[in-house]
Amino acid sequence: MLQIIGCNNHLGEQAPGIARNLTRLFELNPALELIVVPEEQREPKRNDPRLRNLESVIATSETLAEVAQTQLEAERTPINILGDHAASMGTVAASSTQVETLGVIWIDAHADLNVETTTPSGNIHGMPVAALLGLMETPELNNLHFEGPKLKPENMVYIGLRDVDPGEKVLLEQHNIMHFYWDEVVANGLETCLEKIVERFQTVDKVHVSLDLDSMDPQLIPGVSVPVKGGLTPAQTHQILRTLIEQTPVCAVDIVEYNPQLDKDDITAQYVLDTLELLKAYF
Template structure:
């Protein structure tokens, strides 16, 4: 296991200042030390390029700060591709969730049949036509499925990056009408809070991982901090009640870590400006530590 930590210090996929400080906050919480404690070099592999505020115009209310999102996700897709090509495990810290447009585009160039586990309160399946806010952080999965503005769907090459049957939602509980329509039409697999309560996260993750391994070459975990219960994450922009608690989140990480087909992870929507102290970044660093430890254990046991 050779981790490539990539930071994505940007916020243009949503309107609240602060997610651009997410990577610095997680580093302040001890991320490089966490890497070292798990046998990795305490270094940053790369940082995605971010346009200055002045360069980001907001001309289209249904695609806010589009230039800023295109610039960063395009650069990020190159970094992710390079890391994977070097047989490294990209570990990304954001940054708002629109960065996943770049993550998926980069991975797709190396992994033809890519699987995705999307840990999130939200569907992130909006298009400019369906979006209630015009914020692109609510659109990355629609883009990956080939729906949305061409400037976004063409990053990393034209066309569909992700097949709907290669996507699994964990913790979904705040879905817009247009998103639900897409989920139903495409038959996307969803494990909502009701499913987690009744079946337990262990059973759900066993099933989710088996489902992805059947038809994909490899998969990655996109971990939105707002998938967690709001009592755990003060410092994230769009909290939703009745979320995933810590033990269940760790169960998600463990099941991912135990698979050889698990090849990347991203932690997004850390916003230190929304809280006193640095609690959400500290939690993100702790979760990354759990993940790396599980991956190490899996490797040692084999």
């Protein structure tokens, strides 16, 4: 059984349009049932330009972790419709509380693996994976929800990468993290990549799937704040979800970065709603 959780967080990216994500989905589907977790806003204490809105991002992520963990403990599968990707720090942390070994797949154009010394923007939505792996200098990020890393590098997988910062490339190689750039998917075929991913996840207890809508071609899915040329198709992302659910022990799914302000004819919104229907068929 699934439980949809929604959050309108945007302060990890500072893209105001994302804050209307749930509002627009409710307008299109008034019958949509979900637990709403509002974005927390806290007064900044550090004022560190490398970590914009740190206190607010941590507070929101912690609340999401608590809500998601409650659903997991009730043997429900959280489907998390989130704003910017920083919030996945909370949802992945929740999944990690339930198992000894968690696998995470990040379906994204970006690696979200920057740390304080490599971030080009200071926006925390570019850092959640580094925090989940315990690579940040900031203890509050590494220790969100509980102390220590939420997963090991060997159980982290990326697919769809197209825009990776230099510092992130160093960390990808340094920690030997499995990753598939979009051009590798094109060259080798999605099925081949999925076979390798499924094989990698045979040694984990559960898998958390985090789907960033900018993993897809912005000509097909335009409602994202940081579009990158090229990318997966909506059909391919649904193929990835089906394969993972059918062949690995998926425990939670994130759908992130829907920005209705940048959408066209509600194409992206409809993709989100269609994806929810796909997931309801499984959980």
